[in-house]
Amino acid sequence: MEYRISILGIRGIPAKHGGFETFAEKLSLFLVAKGWQVTVYCQENGEGDRWESNWQGVRRIHIPVSRDGAAGTVIFDLKATRHALSQQGLFLTLGYNTAIFNLMQRIKGQTNVINMDGIEWRRDKWGFIAKTWFWLNERAGCWVGNHLVADHPKIKEHLATRVSADKITMIPYGGDQVESADIDLLTPYGIEPHQYSIIIARPEPENSFLEMVRAFSKTRRNHKLVVLGNFTPQSNSFHRQVMEAASDEVIFPGAIYEASIVQALRFFSRFYLHGHRVGGTNPSLVEGLGAGCAVIAHDNHFNRWVAGPGAAYFKDESACAAAFDSLLADDAAMARMKAASLARFHERFTWPQVLREYEELLTRWYPSK
Structure with missing residues (x-):
């Protein structure tokens, strides 16, 4: 069987912005080496039509967004999710900040595994409106995701107050060992x-x-x-x-x-x-x-x-x-x-261990049709 996966929820690869991008880069290259067809959605600044490129065997779909900040990210996530409706295979969404958009995939019958990240709505830096948005999207992600990933046992415990624990797999973030430096x-x-x-x-x-x-x-x-x-x-x-x-x-x-x-x-x-x-x-x-x-x-x-x-x-x-x-x-x-x-x-927390666990989970949830 030829496995296909599309990764949503990040700004793109190679990683330039944070932990989720680094993880997406590591996972994409790992899966490509295993024979998967991997697509990653990438946010670009500006206007115009989307375009595609190939990076180390990963298909990248570039979507320009003219807005900056959180508003631009929301627009990008909406456009990426709408485009993903035309794709085949399995979907991995990293983060639940715009999980309400993934409802479109659930309605269409696509299989979407969502990494639920942290408890974003508890962070002090957000005001009431942002906290409400994150709280609602956490609930939405728990419902529309076919399966959930928690990166910490306590996050799994928290999510288990929303959905059955059987719907959640705990896989932590990974890292590289640094044995020397300049x-x-x-x-x-x-x-x-x-x-x-x-x-x-x-x-x-x-x-x-x-x-x-x-x-x-x-x-x-x-x-x-x-x-x-x-x-x-x-x-x-x-x-x-x-x-x-x-x-x-x-x-x-x-x-x-x-x-x-x-x-x-x-x-x-x-x-x-x-x-x-x-x-x-x-x-x-x-x-x-x-x-x-x-x-x-x-x-x-x-x-x-x-x-x-x-x-x-x-x-x-x-x-x-x-x-x-x-x-x-x-x-x-x-x-x-x-x-x-x-x-x-x-x-x-080594990457080989973490990535193997992801591959096992994604293979298990790969749609049969």
């Missing part, structure tokens, strides 16, 4: 290996940026804290608050998208700080484990399952400060935590 890439930032710790996340309140920066800045550390993220203090009061709370040992290099630089900064760090309070299996945390980072994470059931018992955890600012106080000078603890991160990574 030490010279640290030079522009004035830092030395293991003489700095790092935060890599979107600078949102729910990611504990203010608590972590305040905790670090309470006292002189003789250590650097590198905070990656797109900070705009002129227009964002929270960003301004974080930067004003920082001591002169905190470095804000901005958002860095060059993978080799991010990889080096993560690989040579003393500790990787992960403040996410909402979500499932977070890609950045998995990548930290794969790089063998010693992890200090916000204490919640999402992070504890991913990072495991070998990480250090904090509930609030004072606990985070205490972690810095006790761990920064403890080489033995850092070494134990790094080893624990790699062990946890190999236990559950």
Whole structure:
């Protein structure tokens, strides 16, 4: 049998935007190597007719959208879903943010597996209208999807309050092990290996940026804290608050998208700080484990399952400060935590393991007609 799959819900491949795009790239190439015919919908800026291209054996359908931001993404998802109605085979939708559009596929009788991502409507950054939209689409995704994927056991538990647990398969996000990196890439930032710790996340309140920066800045550390993220203090009061709370040992290099630089900064760090309070299996945390980072994470059931018992955890600012106080000078603890991160990574989060589980699920749900 010739297997065909169309992937919706992302901006496109190769990955340039985030975790779902990276996953779609990995899965597409994996399935192509297995003999699948893979189609991925790609969002483009501008106007005009859609066009097609081939990228490493993957058929890409490019759909131009003239609007920016969330509105443009909604328009793109609508156009992609409408085009998908003419396609054959299986469908994989990554995210439920516009799951109401997938109702068209359900009505037509297409088989659609939906990765339900995190609990988006719980995020602090969204206003009432956005939260309502996400809440409604989460409900819609649970109903119109033929089968659901949860990337974390707690996400599966949450979805099981909406639908039968038999309709949900838990498969986490994956990552690559980083065994080496270019030490010279640290030079522009004035830092030395293991003489700095790092935060890599979107600078949102729910990611504990203010608590972590305040905790670090309470006292002189003789250590650097590198905070990656797109900070705009002129227009964002929270960003301004974080930067004003920082001591002169905190470095804000901005958002860095060059993978080799991010990889080096993560690989040579003393500790990787992960403040996410909402979500499932977070890609950045998995990548930290794969790089063998010693992890200090916000204490919640999402992070504890991913990072495991070998990480250090904090509930609030004072606990985070205490972690810095006790761990920064403890080489033995850092070494134990790094080893624990790699062990946890190999236990559950390598790409070959994750992609094999997806292939098994998708094959099982492939339509018989």
